[in-house]
Amino acid sequence: MGYRLYGRRQTGSMAIEAALRLCGADWTLADTPRPTRAADRAALLQINPRGQVPILIHPDGTVITEGPAILSHLAAAFPAASxxxxxxxxxxxxxxxxxxxxxxxxxxxxxxELFPDRYTLDPAGGPAVAAAATDYVRCHFSIFEAELALRPDTTFFCGTIPSVLDIYLWMLCFWIDADWLATTCPGLAAHWHRMRALPVLIAVEKAHFG
Ligand SMILES: N[C@@H](CCC(=O)N[C@@H](CS)C(=O)NCC(=O)O)C(=O)O
Known part of the structure; x- marks a missing residue:
């Protein structure tokens, strides 16, 4: 039996799907729409008490949540994929x-930014939370852009083979304003376009945004 990925279109499961494909793992997708029925929500909570995707079930039954933990696991479990x-x-x-x-x-x-009402007790506070979050996200993209400028020219962040960090950034770039990215973070924008040209990632992009 292989891995089982609980995921949903246009969510953090996009990066996991990409990594699973790149490492050649045996896996299946459990398409997990946002639960509307109480029974479905209860079933999801049984697997992940946060009720969130992505969730990767290891072939031995171990539940792995949190995108970076899942990606680190795959990188370690499939060293040949680098x-x-x-x-x-x-x-x-x-x-x-x-x-x-x-x-x-x-x-x-x-x-x-996406769920501002969850981050305030003020019924009218959502828009302010979302606006501050946009600034926060952009500030952190810019910090990473500055870090990249210090690094020698490489095709991907760690050399000539895309790492799970490359995959994670590729995914995040779908959720930021593309014009802002191109203007303010040209290094990350160029990286995103390089990643989007990889055949494996073209297929994953199509599955999530096609
Ligand atoms: N910290 C988790 C966050 C996962 C997460 O926020 N998943 C979203 C989709 S991108 C979700 O399932 N949200 C449903 C909800 O919070 O109700 C991770 O990094 O994997």
Whole structure:
């Protein structure tokens, strides 16, 4: 039995799907629309108490949630796919630092933009939360853009093979204003277009945005 991915179009499961395809894992998709019936929600909560996707079920039944944890697992479990620099190297430390940075700041900031009412007790406070979140997300994209400018020219963040950090950024770029990205973060915009040209990712993009 292979992996089972609980996912939904245009969500964080996009990056997991891309990594599963790139590492050649045996996996199936459990398409998980946002639950509308109480029974479906209860079933999802049994697997992930946060009720969120992505969820990756390991072939041995272990439940893995949190995008970066799932991606790190796949990189370690399929070393031949070179989805991250070797464990213990400074290159891996750099990679994991920025994966954590993008998850903690960019992804979570995007959730505040999308679901602002969850982040305030003020019934009228949503628009202010969303506006602040947009600034926050852009600020963190810009910090990463500045970091990239310090690095030697490579096709992908860690060399010539896309890592799970490349995949994560590729996904995040679908959720930010493309004109803002092109103008303010040209390095990230160019990276996004390079990633979008990879045949495997073209297929995943089509599944999520086609
Ligand atoms: N911290 C989690 C967040 C996952 C998450 O926010 N998933 C969203 C879709 S992108 C979701 O399932 N939201 C449904 C909800 O919160 O009710 C991760 O990084 O994987």
């Amino acid at each position: 989805l991250a620099p070797a464990p213990g190297t400074s290159a891996r430390a750099w990679h994991d630092r920025w994966l954590g940075f993008c998850h903690a700041n960019v992804y979570e900031g995007m959730l505040r």
